[in-house]
Amino acid sequence: MLVVDFMHEFELGVWKAIFTHLIRILMAHGDDAVQSLNERYRLVPTFGKATIRRFSNNASAMKKLAARNFEDLLQCALPVFEELLPDAHNTIILDLLFTLAYWHALAKLRLHTDFTLDQLQAVTTMLGRQLRYFTRVTCAAFTTKELPREEAARGRRTAKKAAAASAAGTAPPKSRGTGGSKIKVFNMETYKGHSLGDYVRTIRFFGTVDSYSTQPGELEHRRVKRYYARTNKNDAVGQMTQLERRESALLKISREKLEAERIPPISTLENPVVVPAAEQPVPPTTGKRKRKLRTAPKKVQPTLDFAESESLPYTAPDAHFHISQSRNFHCNIPTWLSQNEGDPAVIDFLPKLREHLLGRLLHPTWSGNGREFTPEEHAKLLIVNDTLYRHKVLRINYTSYDVRRGQDSMNPRTHADIMMLAPEDDTNSDSHPFTYARVIGVFHVDVRHNVLGASTSAVPISFLWVRRFRLDHTFKGGFKRKRLHRVEFIPNSDPTAYGFVDPDEVIRGAHLVPAFAHGPTEPVSYTSLARRKDEFDDWLYHYVNFFVDRDMFMRYLGGGVGHYQVQVPDNEGSDTELQDDEESEGEPEPDEDVLPVAGSAVPPVGDDDQEEEEEEEPRAAEEEEEILSSGEEDEGDPWADDSDEEQEEDPDSDNLGPEDGEDLENLAPADFGYDDL
Numbered sequence: 001m002l003v004v005d006f007m008h009e010f011e012l013g014v015w016k017a018i019f020t021h022l023i024r025i026l027m028a029h030g031d032d033a034v035q036s037l038n039e040r041y042r043l044v045p046t047f048g049k050a051t052i053r054r055f056s057n058n059a060s061a062m063k064k065l066a067a068r069n070f071e072d073l074l075q076c077a078l079p080v081f082e083e084l085l086p087d088a089h090n091t092i093i094l095d096l097l098f099t100l101a102y103w104h105a106l107a108k109l110r111l112h113t114d115f116t117l118d119q120l121q122a123v124t125t126m127l128g129r130q131l132r133y134f135t136r137v138t139c140a141a142f143t144t145k146e147l148p149r150e151e152a153a154r155g156r157r158t159a160k161k162a163a164a165a166s167a168a169g170t171a172p173p174k175s176r177g178t179g180g181s182k183i184k185v186f187n188m189e190t191y192k193g194h195s196l197g198d199y200v201r202t203i204r205f206f207g208t209v210d211s212y213s214t215q216p217g218e219l220e221h222r223r224v225k226r227y228y229a230r231t232n233k234n235d236a237v238g239q240m241t242q243l244e245r246r247e248s249a250l251l252k253i254s255r256e257k258l259e260a261e262r263i264p265p266i267s268t269l270e271n272p273v274v275v276p277a278a279e280q281p282v283p284p285t286t287g288k289r290k291r292k293l294r295t296a297p298k299k300v301q302p303t304l305d306f307a308e309s310e311s312l313p314y315t316a317p318d319a320h321f322h323i324s325q326s327r328n329f330h331c332n333i334p335t336w337l338s339q340n341e342g343d344p345a346v347i348d349f350l351p352k353l354r355e356h357l358l359g360r361l362l363h364p365t366w367s368g369n370g371r372e373f374t375p376e377e378h379a380k381l382l383i384v385n386d387t388l389y390r391h392k393v394l395r396i397n398y399t400s401y402d403v404r405r406g407q408d409s410m411n412p413r414t415h416a417d418i419m420m421l422a423p424e425d426d427t428n429s430d431s432h433p434f435t436y437a438r439v440i441g442v443f444h445v446d447v448r449h450n451v452l453g454a455s456t457s458a459v460p461i462s463f464l465w466v467r468r469f470r471l472d473h474t475f476k477g478g479f480k481r482k483r484l485h486r487v488e489f490i491p492n493s494d495p496t497a498y499g500f501v502d503p504d505e506v507i508r509g510a511h512l513v514p515a516f517a518h519g520p521t522e523p524v525s526y527t528s529l530a531r532r533k534d535e536f537d538d539w540l541y542h543y544v545n546f547f548v549d550r551d552m553f554m555r556y557l558g559g560g561v562g563h564y565q566v567q568v569p570d571n572e573g574s575d576t577e578l579q580d581d582e583e584s585e586g587e588p589e590p591d592e593d594v595l596p597v598a599g600s601a602v603p604p605v606g607d608d609d610q611e612e613e614e615e616e617e618p619r620a621a622e623e624e625e626e627i628l629s630s631g632e633e634d635e636g637d638p639w640a641d642d643s644d645e646e647q648e649e650d651p652d653s654d655n656l657g658p659e660d661g662e663d664l665e666n667l668a669p670a671d672f673g674y675d676d677l
Contacts (some may be wrong), residue, residue: 013192302441401560
């Protein structure tokens with residue numbers, strides 16, 4: 001019995017076809033919609049070690065994309081496509097994109113229960129209805145034509161056939177159409193679309209799709225290509241075999257050496273093992289690093305630049321968070337506050353900090369609500385030497401939905417967004433179960449509590465300085481609404497806009513994507529420590545992308561075996577029960593509720609689909625031969641390079657070092673204790 005092929009049937013099949021046709025619709029709509037889509041995708045922040053990578057400048061061109069790239073395009077599609085088309089079509093497309101991401105997350109789970117399989121069955125039915133409605137209404141309202149790359153490929157195929165016919169002395173084949181772009185209609189009557197209905201039964205019979213995925217085999221393509229480039233092309237197979245055995249032997253030696261030299265990990269700052277500065281490993285100071293240090297601004301920032309290296313060893317699996325013990329980067333709190341006078345972020349910085357530290361000392365399991373201690377009690381808390389120690393990165397260990405150990409690395413310069421449980425004293429039963437914040441700085445201080453019976457020894461306490469988000473209650477998100485939850489920064493005038501968080505309260509990092517359709521706030525004339533040096537405004541809203549990985553998805557859906565159970569309230573539209581979509585039974589015809597866009601017409605359904613199906617096999621062979629002869633890689637190759645000529649280097653990509661959690665990229669999962677989701 002044949003099993004399903006998730007990568008080729010959905011990621012490189014159904015979703016790729018839908019994404020391609022959405023680009024055609026945007027081109028037919030005009031109004032720089034495609035350019036806006038490319039700009040938005042480029043601005044989507046990265047997430048995790050390699051979960052969401054930086055998109056290229058021209059995502060719509062789909063140059064050399066692998067299945068993982070199309071997966072990223074789907075997971076971040078909702079904020080990007082929002083309001084690129086008129087309202088009627090915008091609603092249909094956002095509903096479809098949400099349902100596609102919902103189905104993708106459920107089908108790719110590595111641990112299923114009866115609940116998740118029932119959900120997948122219901123979402124499969126919902127997806128079929130959404131696709132039919134999208135085809136009947138939105139696709140019929142636009143005259144869509146070939147994309148430029150499709151037209152160019154067709155021209156190359158025609159020229160190649162003519163050349164072959166001329167060399168054979170026969171008449172060239174007659175062209176079946178006029179010059180220019182051909183009309184392209186969306187065809188969902190394919191085997192790949194039909195196979196989506198088999199996933200629930202296949203998973204029940206054979207297990208989760210990662211057990212029989214074609215992806216591991218496809219991932220070996222890059223290894224073979226890398227070996228082949230190192231041979232002299234004479235007896236390449238034998239030489240590649242020798243290279244593989246040598247690499248395995250060297251990798252085994254490297255792992256044994258790493259295991260022997262591995263430093264025992266430090267758990268948390270509450271049980272410090274201070275390594276003397278003279279014994280801490282210091283990276284070599286290159287000329288580039290020296291120049292950065294010389295040109296560094298004198299004004300102390302809450303974050304550490306890449307030129308300022310801070311060692312951070314491996315994190316103990318049983319530690320929930322891990323911050324470096326280094327004391328190399330410190331500042332005097334009164335001096336630092338005077339340097340940043342007028343910045344809304346530092347208003348009441350010291351009183352808020354004392355309130356937070358007192359709460360941590362007097363009830364360690366709860367950081368307090370920020371309004372319980374008097375000024376006299378504040379005065380009894382002494383910060384040793386008024387010194388604040390800055391750190392570069394925070395690591396969070398968490399248990400994933402499939403009872404595995406996961407790890408997020410939060411850096412205030414790159415991956416700064418975090419999620420926490422909502423306060424338990426919140427009496428509003430309709431509140432969102434999570435709160436969100438952006439980390440401005442990672443610090444620790446040494447404190448003494450000058451009260452009777454307290455220890456006279458200084459106690460190191462680590463904390464995060466954050467800028468908080470609040471849920472936008474004017475917008476309803478969740479699974480019933482088919483929308484992501486929307487948050488906004490708390491205004492600077494609110495005293496709770498900035499504050500401090502115990503790292504132990506952080507669940508994991510969050511992927512907050514700007515709501516591009518609503519634009520940024522009004523720019524301000526001052527710089528703030530809460531923003532990057534070149535930023536003078538904020539996005540008005542952010543969307544909580546809970547489709548970013550399967551673990552995040554299960555935290556909002558519920559039912560994760562390794563998760564603490566939280567309930568998303570019913571009136572948020574986030575209940576996990578799927579609506580039956582009864583209204584889809586009486587879906588309006590396109591000419592009733594949705595008017596065609598000006599200048600568009602319903603494209604005639606001719607023989608284009610039939611013609612392309614007849615030529616599918618020879619065309620695929622011709623394209624493969626053409627790609628091999630031109631030196632380009634196949635678009636569906638999972639190891640193809642996702643860069644193009646227009647790709648620009650991300651300014652933050654070079655500013656990541658081992659202490660940023662980027663040193664684990666070339667290690668196997670067994671080397672660092674957890675696997676990618």
